[in-house]
Amino acid sequence: MRYLYSLLLLCSIVLWSSCRNDFSTEPSNGRLSFSKDTVYLDTVFSNIGSSTYQLIVYNRSDEDISIPTIQLGKGENSNYRLNVDGLPGKSFENIDILAEDSIFVFIESTTNIDNFSQENQFLLTDAIEFDTGANQQKVELVTLIQDAVFLYPEKFDDGTTESLSFGFDEEGNEILIEGFFLDDTELTFTNEKPYVIYGYAAVPGNRTLDIEAGARIHFHEASGIIVAENGSLHVNGELSSDQELLENEVIFESDRLEPGFSEVPGQWGALWLTAGSTNNIIDYATIKNATVGVLMDSNDGSNQPTLTINNSKIYNSSNIGLLARTGYVEANNLVINKAGQSSLNISLGGRYNFTNCTFANYWTQSYRPYPAVLVENLLETPDQIIVENLIEANFNNCIIYGNENRELFFSRSDGAAFNYKFENCLIKFNDFDGSFAEEYPFEDENLYPGTIINEDPKFYEPYENKLFINEESPANGLANPATATHQDILGTTRSNPPDSGAYESSPFPEE
Template sequence: MKKFLYTFLILSIAILWSSCRKDFVTVPSSGQLQFSKDTVFLDTVFTNIGSSTYNLKVYNRTDDDIRIPRIQLGEGENSRYRLNVDGLAGKIFEDVELLANDSMFVFVETTIDINDFAGGTQFLYTDAIEFDSGSNQQKVELVTLVQDAVFLYPQQFSDGTTETLLLGVDDEGNETRIEGFFLDDTELNWTNEKPYVVYGYAAVGQNKILTIDAGARVHFHANSGLIIGNQGSLQVNGALSNTEEQENEVIFEGDRLEPVFADVPGQWGTIWLTNGSVNSEINYATIKNATVGILSDKSDDPDNPMLRLNNSKIYNSATVGLLARTAHIEANNSVFGNSGQASLYLNLGGKYTFRHCTFANYWSNSFRVFPTVLIDNYIDLGDGTELFEDLVQADFSNCIIDGNNAIELLFDRAETNSAIELNYNFKNSLIKFDDFQNRFTNNELYNFSNNTIFDEVDLVLNSNTIDFKNPENNEFNIGENSVAIGIGSTPNTPLEIQFDILGFARAMMSDVGAYNHTTFSDED
């Protein structure tokens, strides 16, 4: 009986609601639709690589429930664009209903093969979304720049697996591998004719040299990068540019070209100079949005740097800009900018020379516990053991070390092995070091009055006195009011630092850091 009464009650409610419901009656649209934009720009895409999904909002501002007889792409089923209208995918839609004073989303994406069109390495592909027809027709234009590229990727095997690189074998014989491939001899010269898009890790083999020409653009997919193997070399031959387009510079970044990804850290892996790589040189390059900008392992040559870095910038690294482990590196006129941990981490000793470099970390994406520059001579393996290596040399001259923390330079010396050296020297430099809690007052590592180690070094308590142009945006040019002006010294200096990173000649008492000072206009 209870079951019967319950069923009767439900049926009664359903009948009552049905009898009271107003029928949904629509009228044809009359060309009065409104749109969130009149043109949808899908930004730049690489050939045969799908774009991001973009949206258009369609408004019915009238008091009538309307029916749009037809929504379609101008080229119909032949269009390279794809639509999703109110939850349905396709290219042509019939009788789309839109309630009074309501709106709906239209989503747009594309995949285009540049080889379907004649000539050039890039072209503008256009179409339109057409709403209705005849005198009531309204259009929203679609525009995409399609760019050809050289795609480099690991081999795909018939069993569904992907080519990998062997990184090493542990004590139990287990291999460590990473998705990647060796570049063959025909792939060892990257030009500026087309961008390069790399999937996985592209490796330079033994006694091979990867040469990258001025003006080249290199894009890495997620979890991708470069590996320079034993006795291999990387030669980046960027040159000074004359415009803001950086036409002669070599740029390493991710493969997402939309503006929203322009400054997103961690989009790709790293440039990895492995143990035994030799004589790499990077000139006029920008390395941005990586996990680690450059990772450099142990150097086997105490006399010749495994990497020379000149007039280059590393920034927006998710963890570390330059991470060097027992490496041998020389850097001039270079900028190590915002990073999730440290801009520069000299780990497990090594040998280093930095001249006229700017190290500045104004990371704001998360809480940062590392200083801008961290230097140590050991590594904790996590099982109660430590590895030790001498820090033979870490020389900084005419440099700036700054950031949005109070203390931006830290040393970490191996306490369990006092025989391991930790040698460093700073000359004519600015260092952000505001020890307001007096944590380092009696620490001999920070004896800034020792002129043998800290020669003509000024401690910065307020970063504003350095007068960076826009540090949060990795613009570390210094202004005309900077304390960095005229405190450097460049007598008998190598050619690499007689000019600043922008090609301007340095005075005898030079400005420190990578840039000579300038005047910032309102437009800047």
């Protein structure tokens, strides 16, 4: 009988519980709290969706509440989209929040700048309205929309996309990369609007792509610029008066403008100078967040450099900053930092002259198996080892440093020439047990005249790509006046004696 009584009591409790409203709520009283008063969605390009941004809505009372309405102020005409507690839309009704609990609101935007009257950019605004009348609360939404020139491959009716052919593989399959050739009307990039490139934009043979000072070039994922045989790339940046805005530099980076993507490596492909491209010139450029900053397949066979690069910076490459295979490169005041493999890789021989360059590598994203500077006269493939003469590799007044023990490495074959010289350089090479002494004879004044080893250059903030030096640096006064550049990368006149590296020493900015 006792068990029967207990069973009846349990059933009564269950039935009573099923009749009550477990989610009984009080109407919202206008006392919600928010993680932000205004949600800034950062800058996006016209017709490109933003990242997803998060707003947390708190009910800090001890009562379960229901918000009668949550909606965008501009309703269905808004350029914003919401997801409220897992529900997509632009307006919502009767959203419950338990006592001392919260819900998430996710926000995105996409819009077309052609719908507005401003020239190149405008401010998109709206608000999320919680409730109506006297209890209404608002969270403002702000996005800067920027107009751009969009360049992309053609989409065909059969669903395929325009591609560039790179010959055939060993099995006879055509090697295709999504991309397109620039026509004659597209061979000058101005500074009037940013450029956004999808796929690889190719410079045709016997044509030159001219990029004006102050231009901004943005690449979508797996995109870049290719210079075909007999084609040329001329990047005509100039010295900027504001080193934060870099108003006259040419900047190559991803099409993700949000701050969270500003230092993310590998967001796009490369500036690819294919075999036979000629007379490529890069002045005052910043190339950041690529897979390979500059990829150079060979020299053009002439007595002139295939690539001349001056007063430029390559940062945050997921693989290599500058990779040259049998290249002919002249570089002055070049800075490369933070690469997943090497900042500079001279591969398969060639001719190289680097003057007052800073090759650093303070990569922290993963284990880095290679040094800041890797010099080779060979290329290993799965089937063979290819060798080419390293005719010359001259490093004058350079800094080679980083966060590994040895930041210079040679990979050489005796079957080809391997000629190099490091003059008035500062090099990090910790040979703890002397096992590399024969291969790297730093005391040899014919190969390493005026060079010092393992002295910290005392960069300002190397992990932030700020590789300035001050008078306390061992690189101060280290350079050879006969070979040093007349000005440093910032336009500062070199002192006498001048400094090694791309930057002439100066007092560090005040904290």
